[in-house]
Amino acid sequence: MIFNKYIKINYKRYLLYLIRWQLSTPILAIVPIALHLTDFWTAAFIANIIGGLLFFWVDNFIFTSKDLTTQWEVVENIQCSDCGNVARGYRLVKSSNYDKVKDSEPKFRCENCSINKSNELRKEGVEV
Ligand SMILES: [Zn+2]
Numbered sequence: 001m002i003f004n005k006y007i008k009i010n011y012k013r014y015l016l017y018l019i020r021w022q023l024s025t026p027i028l029a030i031v032p033i034a035l036h037l038t039d040f041w042t043a044a045f046i047a048n049i050i051g052g053l054l055f056f057w058v059d060n061f062i063f064t065s066k067d068l069t070t071q072w073e074v075v076e077n078i079q080c081s082d083c084g085n086v087a088r089g090y091r092l093v094k095s096s097n098y099d100k101v102k103d104s105e106p107k108f109r110c111e112n113c114s115i116n117k118s119n120e121l122r123k124e125g126v127e128v
Contacts, residue, residue, distance in 0.1 A: 010071065016062050020055060027051045066127060070095045073106070081107035082117070090114040098126045 027050055032043035062068065071093040078089035089108025094101055098121070109117055118128045 010068065012068050012071075013062055016068070017059075020058050020062065023058075024051045024055065027054075066096045070128065073108075075108055078108045080110040080113050082109050082113040085110050087111065092118070092121065092126075092128060095127045098128075 028044065028047045031037070031047035031050060032040075035043070035046065037043040037046070073091050073093050075089045077086055079086050080089060087110040089110065091106050091108045091114075092098060092100065093106075100106065121128050
């Protein structure tokens with residue numbers, strides 16, 4: 001898809017951000033009722049201040065959390081690059097201090113070998 005060539009999207013962050021946007025809708029709906037406001041602009045102004053106070057912290061988490069940076073790729077029926085077994089294969093694609101996004105020959109590992117590799121990477125200081 002052409003879109004992916006130009007913009008790197010962290011889909012976990014994107015999904016959380018879309019869900020977070022949906023949470024702003026109830027605030028816009030509830031504030032005028034709760035405060036008995038009939039003027040649309042006053043109600044929207046107050047609702048947006050309340051939303052901003054809440055969602056600043058949610059957005060801050062979404063865009064800075066290291067947990068959301070970690071991306072794995074999972075492929076079915078692939079030969080493990082360590083033990084040679086054919087199984088579901090895992091590879092760490094990206095974390096806050098590890099980047100194999102442009103790896104031209106990605107290595108996948110079975111679950112057990114992936115756990116061992118993850119432990120090795122942790123010893124090297126990679127955040128897995
Ligand atoms: Zn293996």
